[in-house]
Amino acid sequence: MVERGLAVIKLGEIVMILDLHRQGLSVSAIARQTGVDRKTIRKYIERGLEAPAYGPRKPRATVIDPFTAYLRERVAAYPGLSGRRLLRELKERGYAGGYTAVTDFLRDVRPTSEHGFEVRFETAPGEQAQVDFAQFHVVFTDEPATPRIVWLFSMVLGHSRLIWARFVMHQDLPTVLRCHVAAFDAIGGVPREILYDRMKTAVIGEGETGGIVYNRALLDLARHYGFHPKACKAYRAKTKGKVERPFRYIREDLGALVSQP
Structure with a gap:
């Protein structure tokens, strides 16, 4: 009408x-x-014939509406929190919706940073793994007044991105060697090459001819298991990007429970 x-x-x-x-x-x-x-x-x-005029529609209530204030507060306090982490928090508070509704809302309140295009470096299966440590500041429940430093050892397979990681109290040589052995056992094999940041437990320095001097104990481990150690080029942090991502993921996922220095 x-x-x-x-x-x-x-x-x-x-x-x-x-x-x-x-x-x-x-x-x-x-x-x-x-x-x-x-x-x-x-x-x-x-x-003449005029198109019917309609007023603006009243916004429909969505399943995410009761939780938007909480999400805004969390993102304001910890901008790097992942959507998966926030979804778990909402589920604990009675949220019955899905992951997409959460990420759609986060996209509106947390603008994404723009990055330039980069050439992605890929390796064949079994070809390479990357190893590194990351430092975390934590407070244990039995000593709540004493902040402590723990280290996360991580080995990431270059092709599949399979991650093996373990929190340790030290990053000394015995710990590094034990973590290698545990990672090989958990993964079920040994990659042909392992890429290291210039951590002191792996790389001692450079020789007179410019070659890398590796820790002798690491070389003994490499000969025993049959892998070739390789150090990242100096000032080329993105060379080991595959192993950096687990650290970022864990920091984002654990949020306020652990913090980086």
Whole structure:
């Protein structure tokens, strides 16, 4: 139904009036044929066919609405929190929706940073793993007043991105060697090459000819298991990007429970 001040008629009747007018019928003839008074017919002929005007729709309530204030607060305090982590927190608070609703909302309140394009370096299966340590500041429940430093040893397979990681209290040589052995056992094999940041437990320095000097104990371990150690190029942090991502993921996922220095 369409209202134009004088009468309320159906949209189909308006179309008929305009069509009869285009055929050359007079207003009186159209009135007799349609049963609509002449004043109303003249009004529609003057205005033509107008699209109906609709007001703005009232926003529909969504499943994420009761939790938006909490999400804003968490993102403001910890901008790096992952969507998966926040989804778990919402589930604990009664959220019954899905992951997409959370990420859609986060996309609106947390603008993404723009990065330039980079060439992705890939390796064949079994070809390479990357190893590194990351430092975390934590507080243990049995000593809540004493912040402590723990280290995360991580080995990431270059092809599959399989991660083996373990928190340790030290990053000394015995710990490094034990973590290697445990990682090989858990992974079920040994990669042909292992890429290291220039950690002191792996790389002692450079020789007179510019070659890398590795820790002798690490070389003994490498000969025993049959892998080749390789040091990252100096000042090329992105070379070991595959192993840096687990550290970022853990920091984002654990949020306030652990913090980086």
